[in-house]
Amino acid sequence: MKGFFSEFREFISRGNVMDMAVGVIIGGAFTAIVNSLVGDIIQPLISGLTGGGEQIGLVVNVGAAQLNFGAFISAIINFIIIAFIIFCLVKSMNKLAEEAKKIAGKQEEAEEAAAPICPHCLEEVKAGATRCPHCGGEIPGGAKSAA
Incomplete structure (x- = not known):
């Protein structure tokens, strides 16, 4: 049992696990921002264009159950916004990494041409x-x- 906990402690202390934990925390905060963007800005704009109320009011009653298509559409919009922003972030990080490699290559060429x-x-x-x-x-x- 002692070996299990020491192995777990080693796993937790690795850098990539800590990076993942930071990513999850930042992701949670980022989700709140995106939810506010969708709920407070985009949904009212869509509702204004479609003549709805404050929220997308696509609710269908099926017997005692309610199918809330408005909430589903909001979740889809939310997902698309998050995916687009993550795409932009990854694309910019890849571009920065490429530029760093180019700069490192130029420095190596300069050292070689000494x-x-x-x-x-x-x-x-x-x-x-x-x-x-x-x-x-x-x-x-x-x-x-x-x-």
């Missing part, structure tokens, strides 16, 4: 130089770039 180094004094020399301007040492075959 000037050659003298084998005697380890100072930078011009490519093709046969003598080091710093120490005067001969560079056999001429200095070659570090790439």
Whole structure:
């Protein structure tokens, strides 16, 4: 039993579990914002355009039961808004990741294109130089770039 709890503690302390917990909390707060957007702004606009009351009033009575199509439509609108915003966030995060990779690639290219180094004094020399301007040492075959 002790091994089970230590394994559970290790699982909980992993970074990705903590990230997931933060995501769930942020998602809950975000849901409240989207629900307000749908309930307080979009539904009244749709109701105003369709001539309904304050909410989408599509209710059908079937015997003693009520089928509330207005609530269902609200849930669909809510889902579409959340999905669209998540799509935009993921797309922008992917674009940022691509830009970061491009910048990292350019830095690597700049490091690769660095000037050659003298084998005697380890100072930078011009490519093709046969003598080091710093120490005067001969560079056999001429200095070659570090790439």
